[in-house]
Amino acid sequence: MKKNSKTLLSIFILVCLVMLAACDHSSAKSDNDGNSQSDNSSDEEINNVSKEDSTETVSDEETDTNNLETEKTSDQLSEEEEEEQTPAADTTSDLKETYLNRLNETNEKTESMEAEDSSTYALKDVAHKQYKAWDDLLNEIYGVLEEQLAAEEMTQLREAQRDWITYRDETAKEASLKYEGGTMEQLEYVTVLADVTKDRCYELVEGYME
Missing domain, CATH: 1.20.5 (Single alpha-helices involved in coiled-coils or other helix-helix interfaces)
Structure with a gap:
């Protein structure tokens, strides 16, 4: 159990x-x-x-x-x-204003040129520099107008420019005859060239440039 x-x-x-x-x-x-x-x-x-x-x-x-x-x-x-x-006109307007300023600056620059002495040679050197400054600027302005003016207007300007060159040379020659044969003849000729060229620069910018 x-x-x-x-x-x-x-x-x-x-x-x-x-x-x-x-x-x-x-x-x-x-x-x-x-x-x-x-x-x-x-x-x-x-x-x-x-x-x-x-x-x-x-x-x-x-x-x-x-x-x-x-x-x-x-x-x-x-x-x-x-x-x-x-407006597109602003560009041309600024361009014209720019060249007017350039003309004024060149005028101040050329008028401030002084001869080293009172000799005819020194005076002629200054006159040549003044004429070159205005002639260079005239060529630059003319180049701008060639791009800016219409073909017909540019043709008319070329003819006017040829007439002006004749006028420039004759005016300078006539003025120099007052000193014909003297030391001042060449000085007067170049001085008048510079003055006439300056006037032409202002005419082209104010009358043709847009």
Whole structure:
């Protein structure tokens, strides 16, 4: 009888141990499944956040690009509007004003030239420099008018300029005859050339330049 009781007790203990082992195994499995699901959820959340960050970055880049393009377009439109609002006449008007200033500056420069001494040679040297200054400026003005005037107007100006050259030389020659044979003859000739050429520069700018 005692043996049977011991046998039943041993079976009962064995069954309990088996059940406990099964419960532990099931619990461990549940924990593993739960942790696995939790890890998967975390991974999905991280991926979603990364995607959102990437989307925001792309959106920011697109916005910046659009803003730059808008600014460029605005700047280009502003420049085009300024060009359209600026009359073409202003350019020619400024050009005429520029040459009038040049004429006045050259006049002041030539009048301020002084001879090193009172000798005829020194006086003639100054007169030659004055004439060269006005003759160089006259040629420059004439070149501007060639680009600015219409073909018919330029043809008329060429004919007038030829007549003027004849007038210039004859006027200077006539003035120098007062000192014919003297040391002042050449000085007077060059001085008159400079004066007549200066007057012609003012005539061309004021009468022809637009």
